Amino acid sequence: MKVLFNEGWCKGCGLCIAFCPQEIIHLAEHLNRKGYRPAQVVDQDKCTSCAACARMCPDTVITVYRPDRKQTAVS
Amino acid sequence: MKTVFKRTTGLTDAETHYCPGCTHGIIHRLVAEVLEELDALETTVGVASVGCSVLAYHYFNCDMTQAAHGRAPAVATGLRRVLPEDRLVFTYQGDGDLASIGMAEIVHAAARGENITVIFVNNAIYGMTGGQMAPTTLLGQKTATTPEGRSSQLQGLPIRVSEMLATLDGAAYIERVSTHDPVHVLKAKKAIKKSFEIQRNRQGFSMIEVLSSCSTNWGLTPEESLKWIKSQMIPYYPLGIFKQQPCIGEES
Numbered sequence A: 001m002k003v004l005f006n007e008g009w010c011k012g013c014g015l016c017i018a019f020c021p022q023e024i025i026h027l028a029e030h031l032n033r034k035g036y037r038p039a040q041v042v043d044q045d046k047c048t049s050c051a052a053c054a055r056m057c058p059d060t061v062i063t064v065y066r067p068d069r070k071q072t073a074v075s
Numbered sequence B: 001m002k003t004v005f006k007r008t009t010g011l012t013d014a015e016t017h018y019c020p021g022c023t024h025g026i027i028h029r030l031v032a033e034v035l036e037e038l039d040a041l042e043t044t045v046g047v048a049s050v051g052c053s054v055l056a057y058h059y060f061n062c063d064m065t066q067a068a069h070g071r072a073p074a075v076a077t078g079l080r081r082v083l084p085e086d087r088l089v090f091t092y093q094g095d096g097d098l099a100s101i102g103m104a105e106i107v108h109a110a111a112r113g114e115n116i117t118v119i120f121v122n123n124a125i126y127g128m129t130g131g132q133m134a135p136t137t138l139l140g141q142k143t144a145t146t147p148e149g150r151s152s153q154l155q156g157l158p159i160r161v162s163e164m165l166a167t168l169d170g171a172a173y174i175e176r177v178s179t180h181d182p183v184h185v186l187k188a189k190k191a192i193k194k195s196f197e198i199q200r201n202r203q204g205f206s207m208i209e210v211l212s213s214c215s216t217n218w219g220l221t222p223e224e225s226l227k228w229i230k231s232q233m234i235p236y237y238p239l240g241i242f243k244q245q246p247c248i249g250e251e252s
């Protein structure tokens, strides 16, 4: 996982979607406990760990990781 | 795995009540990250104002209090003067709070050169009360109290608070920043950090005006709102540093 969403906190505002340069963030089909369609990333491999999504998220929903070089080589 | 971005400890575990996409959330995070980076969470007191951010004391993980409408700079002045000098004091105010009912307090706090940081969130409207016109509402902008759009003849012209306060000798540092994209969010954080550093160096009054969105009352989506900041607000409220006392640049 390179990008992790704290789903219950998401208000589905879509700002992360608007600023993801890889265009890999989408609103899920299901509703979260607040009644919003939470943002999610299915295609984690395409994530470049740029963190633009996290910087624009008003609700601090997103945590971003970058794999170590070694791990990338293996995968 | 290296963590590139994680939630700051400068925020409490409380979920905010803000509308989806409201940039108050981004601005809260920036202030909280700066306080964490300055290792100042234990030595800072924030003053929440009246407006959508009235509950900011639930969200910032430092000591907080809350002032009557517009009076945050006066409360911050009191705190500044009774607390030891190493403490940081900031206010967090909307444009309705700071520029209408609280205009006197902010002008005189700046004129006195109070050693405080003011975070001024300009969303060109009264958010909390349902979208009435603020002193910062743009000409032609439709609000609950200017349904035909603000007219200069009926409601006067919008006030550029940063430019105005920059004319006061007491103000040490004044900058206007924006939240409409990731690059500007990073710049906003830099400005907020600078402002707290100025306070730490006891250089006096500083204010960071942050252009912010109000999707609910502007009647736009969160994404459209950020575009509106860029296309409508920035031409009237240009970004940049309006006041920087000479010694500040040299010291940092």
Ligand SMILES: Cc1ncc(C[n+]2csc(CCOP(=O)(O)OP(=O)(O)O)c2C)c(N)n1
Pocket: B050, B051, B052, B053, B069, B093, B094, B095, B096, B097, B098, B101, B121, B123, B125, B126, B127, B128, B129, B134
């Ligand atoms: C003495 C007093 N007058 C009026 C009000 C009503 N009131 C509450 S919030 C607000 C304006 C808030 O607007 P702003 O400061 O721009 O903050 P926002 O909600 O947009 O973040 C007003 C007029 C009040 N609470 N107290």
